[in-house]
Amino acid sequence: MNMTATIAGPPEKATATGQAATVEFRGLRREFGSTVALDGLDLAVRPGELLALLGPSGCGKTTALRVLAGFEQHDAGAVLVDGQDVTRVPAHRRDAGMVFQSYSLFPHLNAVDNVAFGLRMRKVSTGKRRERAAELLDLVGLGDQGGRFPHQLSGGQQQRVALARALALRPRVLLLDEPLSALDAKVRLTLREEIRRLQQELGITTLFVTHDQEEALSMADRVAVMRAGKLEQCAPPAELYGRPATAFVAEFVGTMSRIPGRLHGTTVEVLGRRLPVDGQAPATPEVDVLVRPEAVHVAADEHGDARVLAAAFLGAATRLTVRLADGTEVKADLPTHEAAALGVGTTVRVSLPDRPVLVAER
Structure with a gap:
């Protein structure tokens, strides 16, 4: 049985300053x-x-x-x-x-x-x-x-x-x-x-x-x-x-990939470049950088060190699974018309935008 109130009045519209409670x-x-x-x-x-x-x-x-x-x-x-x-x-x-x-x-x-x-x-x-x-x-x-x-x-x-x-x-x-x-x-x-x-x-x-x-x-x-x-x-x-406050929130809410990185003070080296750290960094220098699929850039590059493993059609976007040189798998969401040119097995280059990133202990 549901638990109900002891109010006997008619079901009137509540307001934030009257009926609604804190x-x-x-x-x-x-x-x-x-x-x-x-x-x-x-x-x-x-x-x-x-x-x-x-x-x-x-x-x-x-x-x-x-x-x-x-x-x-x-x-x-x-x-x-x-x-x-x-x-x-x-x-x-x-x-x-x-x-x-x-x-x-x-x-x-x-x-x-x-x-x-x-x-x-x-x-x-x-x-x-x-x-x-x-x-x-x-x-x-x-x-x-x-x-x-x-x-x-x-x-x-x-x-x-x-x-x-x-x-x-x-x-x-x-x-x-x-x-x-x-x-x-x-x-x-x-x-x-x-x-x-x-x-x-x-x-x-x-x-x-x-x-x-x-x-x-x-x-x-x-x-x-x-x-x-x-x-x-x-x-x-x-x-x-x-802006997830913790690594747990970042990975529980939505899809998140972990890419190995190395801390240098308030920056982290990842995918060959340094990016500012968003929030507090762990004490250990070896960390994982947490990135959303829509923040990952993927481009065809015959000299790249990554390869497309899989593609999942999501409508307007297609989610690619890309394997980096170290074996790390990264999710990337691209417009479907762009992803069409990046079939499974394509050699690609993976990069991140120049903005702060969340890091977590590896």
């Missing part, structure tokens, strides 16, 4: 026996924003969401909503709605009654709760499906019903726990656009847990990348991709 995790720690799920997590969510929690399995992102929802108790730290510690507030009184990966609809109730269930628990009259449920189903594009039962709906439609149910009591915080992962690719794309549209229209503070970086980057105002229970970086998608 959420803050302060030094949050949660242990399961010898496993540390959250290790001093510090993170603040702004009113009305959609913040994605992104990271590999076991990084603590779902645990953080469940602690905020009240389904898990943390061992140390605090969870604040609008500046108030909600540690001792039970789940059903936390002004939040939650949508799960598994839909969690009641099979014996039709769509209208599933959406209206929380309102029934709050003793809202039958007429009012059915009217409100119908309005919410219309909001999520299912206005004509209210009489259908879960088994009569597609996976995407069931998830829309679950979303409407989470919104039924006008929560100030919406929690989404990998709600799209069980859907096929086309439905997932459509529904993530719909969720984003609704979230912006309602102005509701939203935490979205996902392991899918494309989902996070395309939907969120900011993305918080987690690793081993800690926050690695929290930033808008473009900044996270273009």
Whole structure:
């Protein structure tokens, strides 16, 4: 069952200065026996924003969401909503709605009654709760499906019903726990656009847990990348991709190649030239330079020391896999019309643009 708020008012539009809440995790720690799920997590969510929690399995992102929802108790730290510690507030009184990966609809109730269930628990009259449920189903594009039962709906439609149910009591915080992962690719794309549209229209503070970086980057105002229970970086998608704070973020978000280099103070020697180092450099002189595929330049050169191994058509761009003289494999994205002249086996020269690069320990 989804966790909903105790507000009995109609589903009105939220605003960043009224309905939408601030959420803050302060030094949050949660242990399961010898496993540390959250290790001093510090993170603040702004009113009305959609913040994605992104990271590999076991990084603590779902645990953080469940602690905020009240389904898990943390061992140390605090969870604040609008500046108030909600540690001792039970789940059903936390002004939040939650949508799960598994839909969690009641099979014996039709769509209208599933959406209206929380309102029934709050003793809202039958007429009012059915009217409100119908309005919410219309909001999520299912206005004509209210009489259908879960088994009569597609996976995407069931998830829309679950979303409407989470919104039924006008929560100030919406929690989404990998709600799209069980859907096929086309439905997932459509529904993530719909969720984003609704979230912006309602102005509701939203935490979205996902392991899918494309989902996070395309939907969120900011993305918080987690690793081993800690926050690695929290930033808008473009900044996270273009200016990753750590080597882990750089390699987890998007595609990244490692090219051997050697440090010389604040510069690094790589592919026969010196480039400035972006951020703090490791203590060891032997490092790897981290580069995105779109930053790698590849040109045919019969005297070059690299060779094209493979080409993957991506539409407007083609991704080449190039092997350097030392055996290092590098990904490079080129316009498809340019890559057409660089077939597998072509001898090429690889270079990087004259701009700062991120380096990591080898």
